[in-house]
Amino acid sequence: MISDRLFTIREEGDAVVVLDQTLLPHQVAARHLRSLADAAHAIRAMLVRGAPLIGVTAAYGVALALKDGAGNESLQHACDTLAATRPTAVNLHWALARMQRHLRPLPVAQRRDAAWAEARAIAEEDAAANRQIGRNGLALIEQVAHRPVNLMTHCNAGWLATAAWGTALAPVYAAREAGLPVHVYVSETRPRNQGLLTAWELHEAGVDRTLIADNAAGHLLRQGKVDLVIVGADRIAANGDTANKIGTCLKALAAADCGVPFYVAAPLSTVDRDCPDGARIPIEERDDGEVRHVGGLDRQGVHATVAIAPDWMPVANPAFDVTPARLIAGIVTERGVCAPGELHTLFGNET
Numbered sequence: 001m002i003s004d005r006l007f008t009i010r011e012e013g014d015a016v017v018v019l020d021q022t023l024l025p026h027q028v029a030a031r032h033l034r035s036l037a038d039a040a041h042a043i044r045a046m047l048v049r050g051a052p053l054i055g056v057t058a059a060y061g062v063a064l065a066l067k068d069g070a071g072n073e074s075l076q077h078a079c080d081t082l083a084a085t086r087p088t089a090v091n092l093h094w095a096l097a098r099m100q101r102h103l104r105p106l107p108v109a110q111r112r113d114a115a116w117a118e119a120r121a122i123a124e125e126d127a128a129a130n131r132q133i134g135r136n137g138l139a140l141i142e143q144v145a146h147r148p149v150n151l152m153t154h155c156n157a158g159w160l161a162t163a164a165w166g167t168a169l170a171p172v173y174a175a176r177e178a179g180l181p182v183h184v185y186v187s188e189t190r191p192r193n194q195g196l197l198t199a200w201e202l203h204e205a206g207v208d209r210t211l212i213a214d215n216a217a218g219h220l221l222r223q224g225k226v227d228l229v230i231v232g233a234d235r236i237a238a239n240g241d242t243a244n245k246i247g248t249c250l251k252a253l254a255a256a257d258c259g260v261p262f263y264v265a266a267p268l269s270t271v272d273r274d275c276p277d278g279a280r281i282p283i284e285e286r287d288d289g290e291v292r293h294v295g296g297l298d299r300q301g302v303h304a305t306v307a308i309a310p311d312w313m314p315v316a317n318p319a320f321d322v323t324p325a326r327l328i329a330g331i332v333t334e335r336g337v338c339a340p341g342e343l344h345t346l347f348g349n350e351t
């Protein structure tokens, strides 16, 4: 699935190369990140996106920053700059805290190489965790009696959102490997339309999929066309309340009313054990232009942006919502599937 053309992030000399997700699904193009400013821009402008990938990019951003000096002040400046890029995905803050913990005790002369190695380790661990999420989630798909199994997802929690494999889509890829036929309903996910990324990556992987307007989800659930819903997460509070892309909670409510199980798939790096419940999760409010304007290809195949609402129209653009734990049938992690209220059991005695 990940090839020379299809990858999310990789090292190249003393630069980091990312796939520019703002151009997908129409164009596959890579961008070189060579500095802290490049990494911060890539996260803020959503060239890279998805909680786990944001965390990996931030870790590499620290490594890029230390090129120009690795003292405590540079390290703190890098972490502060990257932490300010996006507020909701906790993997960003988790990765920066891990980089600080790892680098601070080291002599300054060793920090630069150590930063690259630690960023690489974070990326490799993310890929391994997601692979295991796929295996653990496969069991849920196998439980459905008929074939193909119809899943619904929201936003993009596929390999594009991670170092590899994805979170919500990892079980789909595991099912495909196991020869189990699946079909995925993919909601557009206005205003940024990350559903198009999902539809694109499923197409690239040869998985059967149907793109739907966000508003079609309730109708399909009521018609019995969906066996299970699996979404990703940007931050999971200690009680299992889950922040994910705006529109997730509506799907969870509809799924609950229709008796369709609603699962969240995420690595443990997305669990914020310091956050007791969803009400404390910071929700990113993004630029109102994302709601006012729509981008795409015109009839000549040239990228164009058109206004669908006038400038004077008041607009709100909350980027995430919180699905209460009571609507979640289970959380799929690399350490197993558990009820939202049982999350703490996955951490054992870890502090």
Ligand code: MRU
Binding pocket: 048, 049, 050, 051, 052, 154, 155, 156, 157, 158, 161, 167, 194, 231, 232, 233, 234, 244, 245, 319
């Ligand atoms: O704003 P984004 O695209 O960075 O949003 C994050 C997401 O990709 C989703 O909310 C996703 O479902 C969880 S991250 C795997």
